[in-house]
Structure formats: structure tokens, C-alpha cells
Amino acid sequence: MDRHSRTAVSVLALALALLASCSRQTAPVDHIPDGYASWRTTTKIRLDYPIPGHEDRFRIIHMNDLGFSFSRSPVGVSFPIGTTIVKQVFATSSPAAGEEPIMLTAMVKAPDEPLSRGGWLWIVKDLAKGQETVFGGDFCYACHGNANEAHPYGDKNQSEEFRDYVFFVPGLDGMAPGAVTDAPASPR
Ligand code: HEC
Numbered sequence: 001m002d003r004h005s006r007t008a009v010s011v012l013a014l015a016l017a018l019l020a021s022c023s024r025q026t027a028p029v030d031h032i033p034d035g036y037a038s039w040r041t042t043t044k045i046r047l048d049y050p051i052p053g054h055e056d057r058f059r060i061i062h063m064n065d066l067g068f069s070f071s072r073s074p075v076g077v078s079f080p081i082g083t084t085i086v087k088q089v090f091a092t093s094s095p096a097a098g099e100e101p102i103m104l105t106a107m108v109k110a111p112d113e114p115l116s117r118g119g120w121l122w123i124v125k126d127l128a129k130g131q132e133t134v135f136g137g138d139f140c141y142a143c144h145g146n147a148n149e150a151h152p153y154g155d156k157n158q159s160e161e162f163r164d165y166v167f168f169v170p171g172l173d174g175m176a177p178g179a180v181t182d183a184p185a186s187p188r
Pocket residue numbers: 008047051052053059061085086087105106107122123124135139140141143144147153165166167168169
């Protein structure tokens with residue numbers, strides 16, 4: 001892990017610790033419905049390479065059907081209100097068949113919510129505790145601003161199209177339509 005990644009990891013740990021310490025003031029929330037794991041995935045690319053903030057943990061991104069009706073215009077990509085994107089994060093880079101994720105990070109399009117940033121609620125769910133935390137600060141939102149500029153992931157967004165803060169927009173991950181990866185997109 002490079003120095004930048006290490007910094008991002010410790011920032012995430014710190015942010016989680018801070019949020020945990022004030023969790024008593026946070027009303028219980030539940031934005032991630034059961035059954036999210038059966039939603040379609042946003043990319044077939046195998047996400048097991050290191051990204052800042054996640055080390056090289058294996059990840060799978062699911063999105064509800066509503067999100068797949070996103071629009072694309074000269075202004076850029078826009079996801080409808082109610083879009084829910086859930087990223088499963090596993091303990092290691094190659095989980096065993098049937099292994100459960102340890103954590104979920106999620107984005108819910110809800111521009112009217114006071115805690116939304118860039119039109120999205122930014123959520124982390126600790127699966128061991130069953131507890132969701134909404135990140136009201138700029139931590140998640142600031143890094144996801146990179147999705148709207150050229151970045152190192154998927155199709156790399158070299159035209160700097162506005163992507164509504166989403167790195168992996170379906171069909172815009174640089175893979176040929178219908179392409180099949182050697183590696184399965186899921187540990188199962
Ligand atoms: C340092 C940069 C960085 C930070 C901070 C970050 N993310 Fe991400 N996030 C990424 C990258 C890169 C991806 C692309 C998918 C992958 O490789 O996991 C991603 C993907 C996602 C996705 C799937 C949608 C997409 O953009 O493709 C969700 C949901 C998500 N992140 C939620 C969060 C939440 C919630 C937080 C704050 C707790 C957060 N992220 C903080 C970099 C970041």
C-alpha cells in the first residue's frame with residue numbers, strides 16, 4: 001500500500017471512530033433494504049485491486065432497478081431520486097465461495113435530505129453490528145468528485161463527463177458490451 005492509501009485508510013478509520021462515538025445522537029436509519037444482494041451489478045470488472053480507503057478488499061457493486069434508468073445528456077449522467085447503490089466490501093481480496101461481506105458502503109439519491117452531499121446520502125453499514133451511519137461531512141463526497149473528472153478506474157472518464165459522483169456507471173466501464181471476464185464478478 002502506498003503512503004496515500006495508508007493515509008486514506010487511517011482517515012476512514014478515524015471518521016468511523018468519530019461517528020461511532022456520537023452515534024447515540026443519530027436516529028436509527030435503514031436505507032439499505034434486504035435483498036440488495038440480488039440486484040444487478042454495475043460492472044463485471046473484478047474489483048480486487050487496491051483503491052484508497054479500501055486496501056485491496058474484494059468489492060461488488062449492486063444497484064436497484066430504478067438506478068439503471070439513469071439518463072445521459074450533454075450535461076452528463078444523472079441518476080433518478082431513489083437510486084440506491086450498494087457496494088459490498090469483503091474481508092480479503094479473494095473471499096471463499098459463499099463468504100459474506102463485512103461492510104457495505106452505499107449511495108442513495110436523496111437531494112432533499114439535509115445530510116445529502118452532491119445529491120446523495122453517503123452511508124456505511126457495519127454488518128456485524130447491523131448499524132448504518134450517514135456521513136454528513138465531505139469525506140465520501142470529496143473523493144467521489146473524482147468520478148466527474150479523468151480517473152484511473154473503468155473507462156477512466158477521459159472526456160471528464162459529469163458522472164453524478166459514480167465511478168462505475170453501467171455500460172461506461174470501458175468493457176465491450178456483453179464481454180465476459182475470466183474472473184467471476186462474485187465469489188459464489
Ligand atoms: C479515497 C477515495 C474514496 C473515498 C474516500 C470513498 N470512496 Fe467510494 N469509491 C471509490 C472508488 C475508486 C470506487 C470505485 C469502485 C471500487 O473500485 O471499489 C468507489 C465506489 C463506491 C460505490 C459504488 C458506486 C461507484 O461510485 O461506482 C459506493 C456506493 C461508494 N463508493 C460509497 C462510498 C461511501 C459511502 C464513502 C464514504 C464512507 C466512500 N465511498 C468513500 C473511492 C472512494
